[in-house]
Amino acid sequence: MPRSVNAVAAREKRKKVLKQTKGYFGRRKNVWTVAKNVYEKGLQYAYRDRRKKKRNFRVLWIQRINAGVRQFGMSYSAFMGKLHKSGIELNRKVLADLAMNNPKAFEEIVNQIKNIK
Numbered sequence: 001m002p003r004s005v006n007a008v009a010a011r012e013k014r015k016k017v018l019k020q021t022k023g024y025f026g027r028r029k030n031v032w033t034v035a036k037n038v039y040e041k042g043l044q045y046a047y048r049d050r051r052k053k054k055r056n057f058r059v060l061w062i063q064r065i066n067a068g069v070r071q072f073g074m075s076y077s078a079f080m081g082k083l084h085k086s087g088i089e090l091n092r093k094v095l096a097d098l099a100m101n102n103p104k105a106f107e108e109i110v111n112q113i114k115n116i117k
Contacts, residue, residue, distance in 0.1 A: 061096035068099030072110045082113045 014032055020042075021028060021035040028038045066076035083090070088109065090098075098106040 058092065061092040064096035064099050065092060068096075068103070068106055069110060072107070072114070074110065074114070079110070079113065082116045083109075086113055086116050088113070 017036055017039050018030065018032070021039050023029065024035070024038060027034045029035060062076060065079070069076055069079045090109070095106070095109075098109070
């Protein structure tokens with residue numbers, strides 16, 4: 001009995017990966033074994049960096065809040081501690097946006113918090 005292979009499905013699978021690696025440099029785009037490895041590694045990076053993106057944005061927000069608060073003679077940690085004591089429930093994303101784009105509103109929040117002991 002002859003050996004049975006599903007060439008149609010195998011070709012489709014290869015074409016799908018090679019389509020994804022279009023635009024890569026050198027053999028990464030057209031040699032199946034190289035393209036497959038690069039494609040799989042790219043998926044690993046994408047998975048990892050979807051999580052890393054959230055960390056990076058949190059760091060950025062903290063830096064922006066800290067820079068905004070320093071103008072009023074406070075540190076970030078003191079500001080956040082008093083913010084939570086005061087019961088103002090604004091997250092870091094909103095606070096960073098206020099510090100960057102609406103300094104008057106941010107100043108009002110800082111002044112409100114400064115009075116708390």
